[in-house]
Amino acid sequence: MRRRTLAASLGAAAVAAAAVPGTAAAKAGGRCEDDYIWRNAVVNGGGYVPGIVFNETEADLVYARTDIGGLYRWKEGSQTWKPLLDWVGWDRWGYTGVVSVATDPVQPRRLYAAVGTYTNDWDPNSGAVLYSGDYGDTWGVAELPFKQGGNMPGRGMGERLAVSPFDNATVYLGTPNGNGLWRSTDHGRHWSEVESFPNPGNFVQDPSGDYSDDNQGVLWIDFDLAGERVYVGVADPDDPLYVSADHGATWQPVPGAAAALGRADGNRTIPKQAAFDHENGHLFVATGWDPGPYNGAPASGRGGSVARLSLATGEWTDVTPAYNPIGTIPGFGGLTVDRKAPGTLMVATQNNWWPDEILYRSTDSGATWETSWDYVWDANWSWPPARTDRFDMDPAGSAWLSFGNADDGPAYAVKHGWMIDALAIDPHDSDRIMWGTGATIWGTESLTRWDAQGALVGWDSVAGHQIALPIEPFTVAVRVEGLEETAVQDIAALGGTVVSATGDLGGFVQTDLGEAGVQIRRPNWTSGRGVDFAGLDPRVVVGTGDVEGETDGHVGVSTDGGATWLTTARLDGIAGGANAGSVAVSADGAVIVWSPGNGTTAPVFSTDLGRTWTPVDGLPAGALVRADRANANRVYAFAAGTFYASTNGGLAFAATRATGLPASGPVDFRAVPGRRGHLWLVGGEADAAYGMWRSSDGGATWRRVRDFAEADAVGFGKARNRHGYPTVFTSAKAGGVRGIWRSTDEGRNWVRVNDDAHQWGWTGKAVSGDPDVYGRVYIATNGRGLIYGDIAD
Template identity: 85%
Template sequence: MRRRTFAASLGAAAVAAAAVPGTAAAKTGGRCEDGYVWRNAVVNGGGYVPGIVFNETEAGLIYARTDIGGLYRWQESAQTWKPLLDWVGWDLWGYTGVVSVASDPVEPKRVYAAVGTYTNDWDPNSGAVLYSDDYGDSWGVAELPFKQGGNMPGRGMGERLAVDPSDNKVVYLGAPNGNGLWRSVDFGRTWAKVEAFPNAGNFVQDPSSDYSDDNQGVIWIDFDTAGDRIFVGVADPDDPLYASADRGATWRAVDGAAAALGRADGNRTIPKQAAVDHENGHLFVVTGWDPGPYNGAPSAGRGGSVQRLSLATGEWTDVTPGYNPIGTIPGFGGLTVDRQAPGTLMVATQNNWWPDEILYRSTDSGATWETSWDYVWDANWSWPPARTDRFDMDSTGSAWLSFGKADDGPAYAVKHGWMIDALAIDPHDSDRIMWGTGATIWGTESLTQWDAQGALVGWDSEAGHQIALPVEPFTVAVRAEGLEETAVQDIAALGGTLVSATGDLGGFVQTDLGEAGVQIRRPSWTSGRSVDFAALNRDVVVGSGDVEGDVDGHVGVSVDGGATWLTTTRLDGVAGGGNGGTVAVGADGAVIVWSPGDGATAPVFSTDLGQTWTPVEGLPAGALVRADRVDANRFYAFASGAFYASVNGGLVFAATGAAGLPASGPVDFRAVPGKRAQLWLAGGETGKTYGMWRSTDGGKRWTRVRDFAEADAVGFGKARTRHGYPTIFASAKAGSTRGIWRSTDEGRNWVRINDDAHQWAWTGKAVTGDPDVYGRVYIATNGRGLIYGDIED
């Protein structure tokens, strides 16, 4: 997931007076003074979980970090995750990219998070280390003089944060881009560079890319408690490992590390993760030919290795698994050791894209390995072979993890995963393991059944071919409940049904907000971009999204309220990829207007549910399109400061001549339900025209809403009274206060309905109310899923 954004600033001067918004004071228990209770519309996961950390001392204390969705703590009694960074506000949205987490083994109540989403200019702020003395229920912030990359390449390596178990007020941090090794000696309150540390790393994945050009720097820190040594992994194939025997005063390169960790069958590799088996005196390290998580086929050979260092003798042993069903190991991601069973460790491939990732398990310190699945070849060595597995994947509650596919030979629809960097055996329970993927967390409490299963494949000498040996599989199931990481792009609340467009997952249709609902799979959107419905016929729902291949069109249509979907014709000249654009459907459902997102193709309309498309007249490429909610003949559009209207069902548009609207920056405008030709518009750009406007004449004249210096999203819900104006919701800034605002009197008065504990970072994409439930609001976040709020009964 990648997103560029903008910093908030004061917009243009107001042109119309209105009441100054009130601000609700915060209260405990998830509600503000106005009585709002906040929840997630459930998806269960939906994004990349690059790190899972178990506390070494306190059983049941587990943290999961995400690349754009913040940090979570496991709640053992409820078997769900609790979000810990919902307090992060708009200006510091980058704090929701968590590049590392450390849980104190001496005082488990202490926890640290290294935050910052991008190291390039997409994130305007420097990174920070957050510190907590109460398990993450409250936080302090230690700002850093450099950026960190919670959503950059290499974010699954590490952990880059580590608490010294012999003196827990000392915390170490590995930094990217030449910033070296840092240390705090006061429980994370202040930080200083370890000047004695000699190597800041030099490994760059792709110097030509603004996204992949990081020097990966100092990757991880680990401790040999028996020998009282600190080990530090560095992204430098020629000098990848350092150790200190005097609590970090001096450092030396570890002998033999370059030969062991810096090369793998001709590839230059880096030490991605490490784990110490204290009982047996081993340091295990996995390497890869790039930092991940997107690495594909290796340039040559295996692309990675598993290495074991004897802490007593300094001898290195290559313990890389010698067998992969597909023949070539592309590199490794996750690594974990079993604290209750010394000598037992597991590693994960990265990325075995087809047919599946492989988990490897060894109970003899890496001397031998067993795979989580294997091929079974028939006598003719027919392709594709059959497959046999040690465990069954139970996706109950997250049926979307099949991504609409069916098993295809050895390529199962529900996979062991991909991008597996987070792999952790519970240090208090050998039977429990969790691992994170690009979409969810998997886990089991029956892991040691693996060791009783024996081999997966044998040889039938009489038949002359392989056979699957009988094993009793255990179950691996979703362990992502409560962790919500979708990046929501648009929302359509039909009343009783909620339709959302989401990044990476396409979109969802939910009739029960407590369940994940049905993923929109036809068309097969890689990312959903917009959704709309016919205001006078809610059965007609449309959406647009990015697609791959040449089969599906970018627009999807449902005529049964989202229950089933039809794809549309691919528009000539508009390729797949990120070209979903925006789509609108007329109030009666008869006309669809689609504005492709390729930046070159002018909007088109269809009167046959997207089977044929005809260019509209009068609109430039990239225009944002909406439909009137009462008059089926009226459509509207906005582009580069100009507003357009159609009065003949979207066939022809003309500029309205409106002045004073934002000429640059993201803009959102919506038509008011039940009110012909009434519109509200929010958006703009830092330092330029920025705010909220309304029109009551179809976009000819606009009045600035003085309440907000900045506004980014606006939507509508059920009126407070039977014949009243629809409730207005906005993601906006009044004075110095960013928040979610509500007006029940046509915008004359506003109240902030969220509080400082519930800000969810960036909320500028979409906000809307529910047409049937007064006060309910839906909020699109960039990584915390779809938040909704209800007035407390």
């Protein structure tokens, strides 16, 4: 192999890189007298991991990319993941969506990440390629003139980034939406389009919306080591595969690819993933009709295929697994080969929603396959059948992976997964595999025991029915520790207990921040949206979330500090789904006020823990509701620039005379513990009222806190002194610097408590202090979980 270590600039057409500090900078707005230690409240995963990449040269060097939560590096000693993109700040929050990752096979310390969360206008910035020379500890940024979609459909395909093993200064990038194939020849610092590449792709699976209408574009790049050829997969069912024999100078379609990667029933498919078996001279390609990760097969049946190309002869062979216990194969996600055992490969279904995903394994280059589980039918072919598995799933440390369910015949509560696009056998160890799902990473170091097990199911000719053959299952366990990917929506710090509302997972109750805690399952929130507690009796906790079905109400209630929960009555006329709105409970816990999120139903109150609801008098639909933390008679609301107050516990409201508050943009306000009528309000939008205001008379009058040009979340913790004002924390912008700020003197002075190495992208949803631990701050992030900081000893 040739190694190039220095390259000239690409000139005016290239996009220049910008430096990113990799260590903490001085704290803005005055130096904080306290240094902070930052940790995650442990959930373990909680989001989609679409890519896991092992370095081909250095053992134990592994990276996991997430769709909204950044990039991680494996730490073999502790068996945990280290976050690498916590330095990403508010203005470039889209960099936390990682489209692809590439680790250099020649100089393993070099690392690249293609970033950008949305290709539509949800993300205001263009994408970028991040480059590092120290395993991701520090980074440079090469901005791109187009957007990338780390959280868009198709994010599990690829990898779209690839380092050339023939010249490791050369890095390729596949892009969506007609932007083609791009290349850097100076280790990722400058990029330009490969103008000779002929096909930018044309496949749009669903053109009906601004989220599903991406042209998936150029999907992956991989290298034939023996022939020194570059292969590129393209989202074009009629012309899906290209090859270059001159290091990317010229390109030709691979003969027979369209027919080999297509489908006999005429459904269009695209080459989602590929892998080389270099020893046997094979290229394997997994296809699908849908870019994923949500959908499996079209109504017509099987949704994808696996094809094998002989690099020596150009012959294509269909090696699609023919058997699925449920009858048809919905489609395929992840594909991987065993570098230590030529001819061995694995592929995962996507999405075999019921009863479970299937991992297929072949040791003869795809000629035959074994499944990770199978049905066992009795003599009467009774439904549902039993099931037998090659491995046991051990969710230790992540008990919530059962999602509150129990095994139901072949549908186990703890599944092999779903949305499995990340599937990787360690190139240095045939026994190790990891795969990512929509919630976690699973792994084992006993994979080759599969091959000694033989068949899972046989036939009892005497009894006349199937039997499970005796095998000794190995164990697959959680391998996601340290990777925290929840999108936290709200925080209630009760003192010794923290309750969080989270997107997709509902919420968690934690009495030990070092353990995953208990998932809130009643009500069965698909996404938790808000939590509150009674200021004078924190045993009473309420929350609201999106629900499905017709059983659970949107509001949940706990009277024992979150240990157990009850659902409330479903309000007539409000369906499930995203209608959670906001909820508040009076300081004595006697009245719950709920403002539904459907935009048409006025807020309601309950005096019987949500068994019945009565319309509130005086509030518009959609008003944000909060309760006073010290006065049980006072409840507050805000809508479209108007502040409302109730003096009878939330049964009726009247508009206050307050003026000058934000009339548009997202707004939040919170009541101060132990201080009657003390309120802090944040929010608004640029070019209008935007910042922070405070009131000490129950919202009748407000004074702007001039320190902040922008502020988006505010919360309170233990006072510095015994009789002092509660510590105020905010996610805000002061002096041109975004950060997490703290005041211990009622807002007269502020210090930034985080630094440039700890920014976590967007932090505008919620922030809270702790009532028992001075200085502790909890920060809701959009994909990096619940961050908390303590003053260093």
